[in-house]
Amino acid sequence: MTTPSVPITEIDRLRTTLDITNALLSAVASTDPVHALTSRIATLCKGTAVIYDFEGTIVASTGEAPTQLIWNEVAATHRRELQLSIGRWAVRTRRVALRDGVHVIAIASRGADTLDQLGELLLDTSERLLGAVHGIQYGATQRDRRDNEQLISSLYDGVLPAREHRFWSRLAQFRFPAYAAIRTIEAAPIDGTTATEGHVTQFHARARSEELPLLAMLRRVGMDAPATLSAIVPDTPASERWLADISRQYLVGVSAPFSALSRISECVREAETGLGIARQWAAAATAPEGLGPVLIDRIDLATWLLSHVDARQLEERIRSTLAPVAAPQLRETLVTYLATEQNVTRTAAALFVHPNTVRYRLSRVEQALGQPITSSFVLSNVILALYPELIGLRSSLGDAERA
Numbered sequence: 001m002t003t004p005s006v007p008i009t010e011i012d013r014l015r016t017t018l019d020i021t022n023a024l025l026s027a028v029a030s031t032d033p034v035h036a037l038t039s040r041i042a043t044l045c046k047g048t049a050v051i052y053d054f055e056g057t058i059v060a061s062t063g064e065a066p067t068q069l070i071w072n073e074v075a076a077t078h079r080r081e082l083q084l085s086i087g088r089w090a091v092r093t094r095r096v097a098l099r100d101g102v103h104v105i106a107i108a109s110r111g112a113d114t115l116d117q118l119g120e121l122l123l124d125t126s127e128r129l130l131g132a133v134h135g136i137q138y139g140a141t142q143r144d145r146r147d148n149e150q151l152i153s154s155l156y157d158g159v160l161p162a163r164e165h166r167f168w169s170r171l172a173q174f175r176f177p178a179y180a181a182i183r184t185i186e187a188a189p190i191d192g193t194t195a196t197e198g199h200v201t202q203f204h205a206r207a208r209s210e211e212l213p214l215l216a217m218l219r220r221v222g223m224d225a226p227a228t229l230s231a232i233v234p235d236t237p238a239s240e241r242w243l244a245d246i247s248r249q250y251l252v253g254v255s256a257p258f259s260a261l262s263r264i265s266e267c268v269r270e271a272e273t274g275l276g277i278a279r280q281w282a283a284a285a286t287a288p289e290g291l292g293p294v295l296i297d298r299i300d301l302a303t304w305l306l307s308h309v310d311a312r313q314l315e316e317r318i319r320s321t322l323a324p325v326a327a328p329q330l331r332e333t334l335v336t337y338l339a340t341e342q343n344v345t346r347t348a349a350a351l352f353v354h355p356n357t358v359r360y361r362l363s364r365v366e367q368a369l370g371q372p373i374t375s376s377f378v379l380s381n382v383i384l385a386l387y388p389e390l391i392g393l394r395s396s397l398g399d400a401e402r403a
Contacts, residue, residue, distance in 0.1 A: 047109035054101040065108035152215035159261040175213040181235040181257035186271040187250040194226035251278035256297035284392030324368040333361040339393040
């Protein structure tokens with residue numbers, strides 16, 4: 001019995017399928033497989049290829065098609081696949097479920113015939129390869145996360161001077177420059193909730209965008225205390241950008257830079273002090289996301305002094321100092337006056353009252369204190385007593401004036 005011959009059209013189709021699969025498979029071996037895959041898809045469809053995440057952020061893109069217009073069409077429907085035209089571009093899209101959420105593959109070509117012939121095959125093969133690449137990357141990321149958390153945990157347990165070189169060797173695996181200055185960080189969500197693994201993931205994602213070496217983990221000081229985020233970063237301009245970025249969503253305390261790993265316990269306490277200061281400032285601020293990180297080596301003398309005294313004794317001293325101006329209206333006027341650099345006009349604008357009203361209230365404050373508020377000794381005591389409120393209010397007033 002002879003085997004029936006396969007039609008030539010079927011052989012051509014299989015050969016095309018194999019060529020496309022091989023072309024796309026070669027991207028997996030690349031150092032950046034997602035971008036390499038996108039580039040090969042664009043070449044095969046003679047146009048543009050885009051991969052979006054579930055929020056519409058472009059993960060990888062090659063070509064000149066209108067990527068924002070394509071996403072607008074995708075976002076307007078929940079359909080798994082779309083086939084449409086945008087100007088002179090023929091477009092096909094497909095939603096793909098991955099571990100960290102739904103992604104969208106979009107291909108566009110100026111020739112509709114190209115997508116009619118290859119579109120389905122390109123999307124099918126790309127979906128499988130993207131899933132495989134993502135799975136490989138996810139596994140590697142999880143291993144890195146475990147190693148990352150084990151190392152920072154070991155460092156926080158304490159390092160003997162004689163063993164520092166071993167830990168620097170392990171830090172080098174995470175791209176930390178050997179024996180260069182580093183900082184410890186303590187951070188908490190700005191809304192007061194407990195930190196979660198999702199926040200750790202967010203830390204790592206933002207660090208990757210800055211190409212910043214990072215060790216991070218969840219940390220709980222007491223059984224009833226909310227978890228915070230602990231991290232170690234190099235003392236570099238990239239880490240300063242990263243700190244400014246995360247401080248829009250987190251209250252952040254940062255230690256002074258150091259390079260002796262045996263000092264890490266001391267520097268963790270500095271970062272905890274910084275976080276405590278950030279919490280005090282945030283409690284008095286209407287817009288705490290504008291406060292920025294608290295770097296312990298850059299705080300002023302008043303903040304440093306207040307952070308190094310017994311909290312209960314300090315609270316009692318503050319209460320007795322401010323007792324004469326306990327009336328809410330006088331207290332608000334005094335705080336605003338000091339936060340606006342003792343400017344009556346700005347104080348009046350902030351309180352929505354006439355400048356003469358501010359002057360009258362300040363005279364009542366002076367009567368209550370028994371001394372003029374222009375006195376340097378009176379000012380120093382009142383400013384120290386109100387300092388966290390002044391920092392928080394000054395930040396809020398500055399944001400309002402800039403707006």
